[in-house]
Amino acid sequence: MLRLPDAFLDQLQAEDTPHGDLTTIALAIGERPGRMRFSARAPQVVCCVEEAVRLIERAGAQVSAYCRSGDFLPSGALILEATGPAEALLLSWKVAQTLIEATSGISTAVRHLVEAAERGGGAVVACTRKTFPGAKAASLKAVYAGGGVPHRLGLSDSLLVFPEHRVFLGADTADALRHLKAACPEKKVVAEVINVDEALQMARIGIDVLQLEKFPPEAVAETVRALSDLPSPPVLAAAGGVNAGNAEAYVRAGAKILVSSSPYWAKPADVSVKITADGPGHAGHAIPS
Structure with a gap:
C-alpha cells in the first residue's frame, strides 16, 4: 500500500495549526x-489509517490501529x-479525522x-489523473485501497494520443502513430x-488500447463487433461518464478497462470521534462529523 510521506502530513498539520492550538x-x-477513539459511523472501505496514526503520534500521543487501509468496516467498527496529553489529541484530531x-x-x-465491474464479468477500474489539485498522493492511495489502479500518473509516464494531438498531425496521422x-x-x-469509425481507423494502425470517450454501452458493443475481424483487436477502455450505476453494463458490452474520475468527488465517509479525559469524574464527548 502506498505510504504518504511525513512531509505531506506535516503540511496538513501546519495548515490547521500553524502556531499551535490557541483554545x-x-x-x-x-x-x-x-483518550481518543475513531470509529466508522457508516459502512466504508477505510483509507489513510496509517497516516492518521502517524499524524497523531507526531503530535505526541500513543496510537493503536485496529484496521488497515483497504479494509471494509461495518458501522461501529473501531478504527x-x-x-x-490533551494538547496532542486536540491538535491532531480534526486533521486525522478529515484525512x-x-x-x-x-x-x-x-x-x-x-x-x-465484477457483476458484469470483470474489468480493471482505472481512475484518471483528474484529482483535486494538490491531493494526488492521497487520492491515489484511496484508489489502491478501493481495489482500483491509476489510469495515468501524469503526462510523463504514459502514451495517450487525444484527438487534440491528432489535429496537429493532419494527413500524417497513421505514419506519426x-x-x-x-x-x-x-x-x-x-x-x-469519439466514434466507431475512429476506433476502427486507430485499430488498423495498430493502437494497443482504444479509449472510447463518452460511448454509451451499446456503442461499446458495436465497436467490439466492428473490430472482431481484426487478428489482434485493441483492448477497449470505456471513459467519460463511467460510474457504479453503469459500470456493469459497460463490462457486459465488452469494455476491459473502466476509466473514471467519479470516485474523486464521492461524499466523504463518516467517522465518529470520541475524546475522553482519563481519570475519575470525566465523561466522553462524541465529536460530530
Whole structure:
C-alpha cells in the first residue's frame, strides 16, 4: 500500500495549526491525560489509517490501529485509539479525522465500481489523473485501497494520443502513430476516439488500447463487433461518464478497462470521534462529523 510521506502530513498539520492550538493553550488543559477513539459511523472501505496514526503520534500521543487501509468496516467498527496529553489529541484530531473521511469516501466509491465491474464479468477500474489539485498522493492511495489502479500518473509516464494531438498531425496521422510506437517500444499506445469509425481507423494502425470517450454501452458493443475481424483487436477502455450505476453494463458490452474520475468527488465517509479525559469524574464527548 502506498505510504504518504511525513512531509505531506506535516503540511496538513501546519495548515490547521500553524502556531499551535490557541483554545487548548488558553484553557491551560494541554497536559491533562486523555483518550481518543475513531470509529466508522457508516459502512466504508477505510483509507489513510496509517497516516492518521502517524499524524497523531507526531503530535505526541500513543496510537493503536485496529484496521488497515483497504479494509471494509461495518458501522461501529473501531478504527484507532490514541492516548496522551490533551494538547496532542486536540491538535491532531480534526486533521486525522478529515484525512480518513475524505480518502475513505474515494476508496469506498472505487470499491463500488470494482464490485459493479465484477457483476458484469470483470474489468480493471482505472481512475484518471483528474484529482483535486494538490491531493494526488492521497487520492491515489484511496484508489489502491478501493481495489482500483491509476489510469495515468501524469503526462510523463504514459502514451495517450487525444484527438487534440491528432489535429496537429493532419494527413500524417497513421505514419506519426506508427513512429510513436517505434519510438517508445516499451510502452503501450492508447488513443482516445469519439466514434466507431475512429476506433476502427486507430485499430488498423495498430493502437494497443482504444479509449472510447463518452460511448454509451451499446456503442461499446458495436465497436467490439466492428473490430472482431481484426487478428489482434485493441483492448477497449470505456471513459467519460463511467460510474457504479453503469459500470456493469459497460463490462457486459465488452469494455476491459473502466476509466473514471467519479470516485474523486464521492461524499466523504463518516467517522465518529470520541475524546475522553482519563481519570475519575470525566465523561466522553462524541465529536460530530
